[in-house]
Each structure stands twice: as structure tokens, then as C-alpha cells.
Amino acid sequence: MLIKLEDIRRYYTVGTEVVHALNGVSFEVSRGEWVAIIGQSGSGKSTLMNVIGCLDTPTAGRYWLNGKDVSNMSDNELADIRNREIGFIFQTFQLLPRDTALGNVELPLIYRGLRAKERRERARHALDQVGLSNRVTHRPNELSGGQRQRVAIARALVTEPSLLLADEPTGNLDSATGLEIIGLFEQLHRQGHTICLVTHEPTLAARCPRAIRISDGLIVKDGPGPQVALENRTERARAAAT
Amino acid sequence: MSLRVDLLEGGRIALRTLGVNRLRTLLTLTAVGIGVATLLAIVGIIQGLNGAFARQLASLGTASLNISRRPYVMTGDWWRYRNRKQLTIAQMQGLLQQSQLATAVVPEVNEDGRELTVGDESVSGVDLIGTLADFQKVWGYEVPVGRFLTDADSDAERQVAVLGSEVAERLFPGRSALGESVRLDNRPYRVIGVLGKKGQILGQSMDLLVLIPFKTFLAVYGKRDFQIDVAVDDADQLDKLEDEVVGIMRRLRSVPPGSADDFSVNRTEQLADTYRQLTSALYGVAVGVGLITLLVGGIGIMNIMLVSVRERTREIGIRRALGARRRTIVVQFLFEASLISAVGGAIGTALGLGVAKVVSLVTSLAAAVQPLTVLGGILFAATVGLIFGIWPAARAARLDPVEALRYE
Numbered sequence: 241m242l243i244k245l246e247d248i249r250r251y252y253t254v255g256t257e258v259v260h261a262l263n264g265v266s267f268e269v270s271r272g273e274w275v276a277i278i279g280q281s282g283s284g285k286s287t288l289m290n291v292i293g294c295l296d297t298p299t300a301g302r303y304w305l306n307g308k309d310v311s312n313m314s315d316n317e318l319a320d321i322r323n324r325e326i327g328f329i330f331q332t333f334q335l336l337p338r339d340t341a342l343g344n345v346e347l348p349l350i351y352r353g354l355r356a357k358e359r360r361e362r363a364r365h366a367l368d369q370v371g372l373s374n375r376v377t378h379r380p381n382e383l384s385g386g387q388r389q390r391v392a393i394a395r396a397l398v399t400e401p402s403l404l405l406a407d408e409p410t411g412n413l414d415s416a417t418g419l420e421i422i423g424l425f426e427q428l429h430r431q432g433h434t435i436c437l438v439t440h441e442p443t444l445a446a447r448c449p450r451a452i453r454i455s456d457g458l459i460v461k462d463g464p465g466p467q468v469a470l471e472n473r474t475e476r477a478r479a480a481a482t
Numbered sequence: 483m484s485l486r487v488d489l490l491e492g493g494r495i496a497l498r499t500l501g502v503n504r505l506r507t508l509l510t511l512t513a514v515g516i517g518v519a520t521l522l523a524i525v526g527i528i529q530g531l532n533g534a535f536a537r538q539l540a541s542l543g544t545a546s547l548n549i550s551r552r553p554y555v556m557t558g559d560w561w562r563y564r565n566r567k568q569l570t571i572a573q574m575q576g577l578l579q580q581s582q583l584a585t586a587v588v589p590e591v592n593e594d595g596r597e598l599t600v601g602d603e604s605v606s607g608v609d610l611i612g613t614l615a616d617f618q619k620v621w622g623y624e625v626p627v628g629r630f631l632t633d634a635d636s637d638a639e640r641q642v643a644v645l646g647s648e649v650a651e652r653l654f655p656g657r658s659a660l661g662e663s664v665r666l667d668n669r670p671y672r673v674i675g676v677l678g679k680k681g682q683i684l685g686q687s688m689d690l691l692v693l694i695p696f697k698t699f700l701a702v703y704g705k706r707d708f709q710i711d712v713a714v715d716d717a718d719q720l721d722k723l724e725d726e727v728v729g730i731m732r733r734l735r736s737v738p739p740g741s742a743d744d745f746s747v748n749r750t751e752q753l754a755d756t757y758r759q760l761t762s763a764l765y766g767v768a769v770g771v772g773l774i775t776l777l778v779g780g781i782g783i784m785n786i787m788l789v790s791v792r793e794r795t796r797e798i799g800i801r802r803a804l805g806a807r808r809r810t811i812v813v814q815f816l817f818e819a820s821l822i823s824a825v826g827g828a829i830g831t832a833l834g835l836g837v838a839k840v841v842s843l844v845t846s847l848a849a850a851v852q853p854l855t856v857l858g859g860i861l862f863a864a865t866v867g868l869i870f871g872i873w874p875a876a877r878a879a880r881l882d883p884v885e886a887l888r889y890e
Binding site: 290293295296319320322323330335338347348350351395 | 484487491498502796797799800801802803804805806807808809810883884887
């Protein structure tokens with residue numbers, strides 16, 4: 241098992257009110273799986289993504305990532321786990337505007353303490369993997385939205401993480417570019433990467449082999465992507481046709 | 483991740499960021515620069531002053547004592563000194579006979595602020611001293627032109643004078659004063675010699691003086707309150723000389739055992755002490771002003787760093803998500819604050835040196851800055867940046883990565 245969550249709860253205090261963002265979530269993801277986490281805004285899926293990504297720690301429950309219990313780790317340990325085990329891909333790309341594509345992809349390797357030469361080699365290779373070997377010295381504002389997301393994917397891949405964690409990766413892209421990016425994810429899935437994709441779009445989740453639906457901080461459905469993501473037969477038929 | 487990596491990456495980011503907000507960075511480092519410049523100029527002027535004072539004091543002849551009714555530096559009840567008995571010629575002669583260590587004993591009587599005239603030329607504010615031949619030995623005066631006073635001049639009450647170099651230059655510009663007649667308090671004096679130049683102490687000329695024979699002075703001014711200067715071969719013997727002189731004087735003046743001396747023994751070192759006492763307070767204030775300027779600069783750094791942290795909240799979130807530890811973020815921002823400060827410090831150092839140089843050229847104050855001060859200025863500025871960067875850096879590191887990534 242790559243990911244194992246056991247009765248994960250996350251409560252926030254907003255003013256005097258306690259918000260129950262996650263109410264006891266348990267599931268497992270095997271190595272090489274491609275799982276969509278689907279839910280409407282406010283369902284708790286963002287909180288779940290933050291917990292899986294080790295950006296946030298659960299109030300209660302246990303979480304094992306790649307065999308390590310990360311639910312009670314210190315801030316420094318979590319930083320190292322994020323660096324080694326997780327490749328983030330965000331809706332808004334989250335690139336450093338003043339760095340080149342190469343500089344952005346290099347960044348996690350700097351925090352790993354690699355030497356400049358090795359960093360650059362690996363970053364070039366990662367950009368090559370996403371088809372951007374001719375955009376190495378471009379800055380984010382010189383790139384299209386799709387190219388920016390490819391840089392972000394290269395940055396996620398460069399550390400050879402055990403999990404790719406994507407948060408609405410097509411949310412800021414037009415549909416054609418979005419499909420390209422999904423194609424890239426399919427390719428990465430075939431290469432054996434484990435992918436967690438958080439989205440509110442049923443059509444996107446339907447493309448994943450497995451989907452988990454979250455509502456009010458609980459898992460309400462877990463199964464093959466099309467069945468979980470699409471509510472009725474006609475939607476499923478339409479999705480299958482495309 | 484190691485601290486080495488933190489520092490390298492912190493430095494790289496800091497250097498890059500300086501180039502991004504050029505105007506803002508420039509304004510901030512100007513504030514620090516002015517602080518450092520102020521401080522350095524003040525320190526330079528102080529160092530220059532101290533150096534000049536030490537050199538001038540050394541030129542005064544340090545192997546001598548002065549016996550007077552009053553100390554050089556009066557503290558407490560000044561009237562105590564006024565009521566003391568005057569020194570007498572007999573006491574001076576007794577001292578000369580009884581002292582084993584003294585190489586010269588000479589009386590000295592003064593009138594300040596005299597005016598000397600020759601035709602239309604006049605010099606005022608001249609220090610008039612009545613004394614004998616050994617005065618030259620005690621104070622180490624050169625006499626490059628003519629001769630010094632002799633005891634015979636005094637015994638015969640001759641109307642002769644030896645001029646200080648500045649007096650001679652101003653009364654007889656471009657020509658020799660020797661043998662000429664000068665008027666002093668409506669009496670004519672023949673110039674028999676001109677003293678070598680001594681320079682200034684605390685901006686006051688040591689060459690604005692005129693010497694006349696001791697007994698001539700007494701006859702003309704009717705003043706009897708004189709001082710006695712005693713010289714010794716070696717400055718190391720001054721303590722012994724002082725003990726001896728005090729003993730002899732107490733006997734000659736019949737001071738009962740157990741009573742305090744009714745005279746004062748003065749040394750030029752006392753002037754140095756007084757100088758230090760007087761100036762240290764002034765320096766304290768001046769350095770304080772410099773420090774306040776630097777404090778203002780430091781607050782500027784803090785302000786700019788707080789703005790920077792806010793502007794770069796998302797960047798901090800990204801870095802944290804990709805594996806930067808809190809410490810990495812702290813080092814990054816501290817590096818930036820120190821770097822801005824150090825650059826400001828370097829500019830301020832150049833500026834401060836310039837000010838000190840201009841001061842030394844324009845005024846008679848010899849400003850001097852030691853090389854170590856320059857290095858100190860830059861390091862000090864960097865430290866100021868470091869200190870004022872702590873709070874903004876801590877704020878940056880405390881940011882929650884999730885919140886930071888969401889920040890617009």
C-alpha cells in the first residue's frame with residue numbers, strides 16, 4: 241500500500257464554531273493507481289488533499305505514506321516528506337515568476353541539497369519528459385497556460401516522488417489544453433506513477449480508473465471512475481462516446 | 483537539509499531580489515548608509531582629534547612640573563585656592579638649591595589677551611609671559627632666529643622681547659623681526675629672538691605668545707603671583723620629582739604635618755585627563771546621534787522586509803510545499819535584510835570617509851579613519867539588518883503553507 245488513511249478527522253475552529261472538514265475518512269491507494277477525489281466545494285476534498293500532501297496534519301486518525309506514519313511528524317520531517325515523496329501540481333501552477341522554467345523545476349532539488357550540475361541535468365530531463373525541452377530558459381510569463389502547467393508537472397516529476405498530487409490541474413486551462421494535460425497524466429499513469437487527482441468535474445473524474453466521492457467530510461462512494469463520477473446512465477453513455 | 487545549503491540558497495535569492503525592487507532597495511539602503519556615514523564621520527573626527535591632541539601634548543615637553551597656587555583644572559570650591567599664600571622668590575630659590583632631581587627651576591608670570599603693535603600692524607589675544615633663561619629648557623622651545631632671554635636681561639630689567647612664531651609672522655610679514663621695536667601696553671620692546679613653531683592644541687595656537695624678562699614683567703605690571711616650572715631629565719622620574727618637590731615646598735611654606743598642601747603641583751597629563759573627561763560626554767552624544775540614525779535605518783529595513791514577506795507570501799507557500807523548512811525561509815529573509823544593510827553600510831562608509839576628509843580639509847580638525855573602522859562599519863550595518871530582519875523573517879517562517887499558497 242502506498243497510501244493508507246485510517247479514520248482521518250480534521251476539525252477547524254472558526255471563531256467560536258468548530259468546523260468538521262473531515263469526519264473520519266479511511267481508504268487505501270496501491271502503488272501505480274490513478275485515483276480521482278471528487279466532491280463539491282465545501283465537501284472536504286481540499287482538506288483531504290492537504291492532509292494527503294502533508295501540508296496539513298489531521299486532528300485525529302492515522303496516515304501512512306509509503307510505509308511511514310506521517311500523522312504525528314514534526315514540521316521539519318513533514319517538509320522532508322513533501323520534498324521526497326510528493327509531487328504537487330496546482331490549479332494555479334504556483335511557479336516562481338522570476339525564475340526560468342529550469343530554475344522552477346530545479347527548486348525542489350535545491351531543498352534536497354543536490355549539487356548544481358546534477359540538479360540541472362535532472363531538471364532538463366524532466367522538462368524533456370513533458371515536451372518542453374525548447375522552453376528551458378523561458379520565464380512563466382513567457383509561456384502559455386498549458387506550458388506553465390507542464391513546467392509544474394516537470395517540477396513534480398523531477399524528485400521522482402512516490403505520489404503525484406494534482407489539485408484541479410485543468411481548472412485554469414481551456415478544454416483543449418486541459419485534454420492535453422489529462423493525456424499527459426494518462427501517459428504518466430501508464431509509466432507506473434501513482435496519481436491522486438482532486439477535482440469537482442465529473443467528466444475528468446470519469447477518465448480515472450478509480451474515483452472516491454467526498455461529501456460533508458465523509459466518503460460516500462468509492463469505485464471505478466465512471467460509476468462514481470457520473471450520476472446516471474446517459475451521462476456515462478455520453479462520456480463513453482467521447 | 484544542511485545549513486550550508488540554506489545559506490547558499492538564501493544568498494542566491496537575496497542577491498536576485500535586490501535587483502527586482504531597485505528603487506525600494508536603494509531608498510532603504512540609503513537610510514542605513516546615512517546612519518553609517520554619520521557614525522563613521524563622527525568616529526573619524528574623534529579619532530583625528532585624539533591623535534592630534536596626543537601629538538600636540540607630546541610637543542609640550544612632558545618632563546616638567548608646574549607649581550602654582552591653583553591646579554590646572556579646578557574642581558570644587560575655587561575660593562580655597564584664592565586664599566592660598568602666593569609663591570615667593572625665596573621659595574623658588576630654596577627649591578633650586580634643595581632639589582636633587584630638578585635640572586631647571588624657572589618662574590613664570592602671565593598676562594592674557596595682550597595686544598602688540600608695530601606701526602599700523604597689530605596682533606591681539608597674545609599671551610604675555612615673564613620668565614628667565616631656563617624657560618626654554620623646561621618647555622623645549624627652539625630659537626631659530628636671534629637668542630632667548632637671559633637671566634642678565636631680567637636682572638637689568640631690559641625692555642626686550644622674544645616673539646612666538648605666529649606673532650612674528652603677523653607683525654613682520656615676509657621680513658625679519660630681529661632688532662625691530664614692538665609696542666606692548668604702551669611700552670617699546672626690542673625683539674631679540676623668535677621662537678620655533680609649536681602648532682595648535684584643541685584649535686588654540688601655541689605660537690601666539692610673547693616672552694619678556696621676569697623682573698621687567700614685575701616692574702611693569704607690579705604683579706607678584708607667579709608660578710614655578712620644574713624640569714627633570716626623564717619623564718619616568720616625574721613621580722619622584724613630584725614627591726621631592728612637595729616635601730621641599732611644604733617645608734619652605736611651613737605647612738604643618740597632617741594639613742593639606744597649600745599649593746598645587748600640575749602636570750600636562752592632567753590636561754589630557756581633563757580633555758578626555760570633557761570630550762567623552764560630547765562623543766557619547768555624537769555617537770548616540772549616529773546610532774539613532776542607524777536605528778531609523780534599521781526600522782526602514784524592518785518595514786521593507788515586512789512588505790516583502792507579505793508580497794511574497796505565495797512564494798513562501800510554494801517553497802514550503804516543495805520541501806523548504808522553516809529555517810530555510812528564515813535564513814533567506816535574514817540574508818536579504820543583512821545584504822541590503824551591508825550594501826548600505828558600504829555606501830555609508832564611503833560617504834563617511836568623504837565627510838571626514840572634507841572636515842579635515844576645511845577645518846583645523848584632523849579627521850582620521852582607521853582601516854578597522856571601515857570594516858567595522860560594514861559589519862555593523864549588516865548586524866543592524868540582521869537584527870531588524872529577525873521579526874519579518876520569523877513572520878515569514880510562521881506562515882501556514884496551505885494559507886500561503888492560497889494568498890492572492
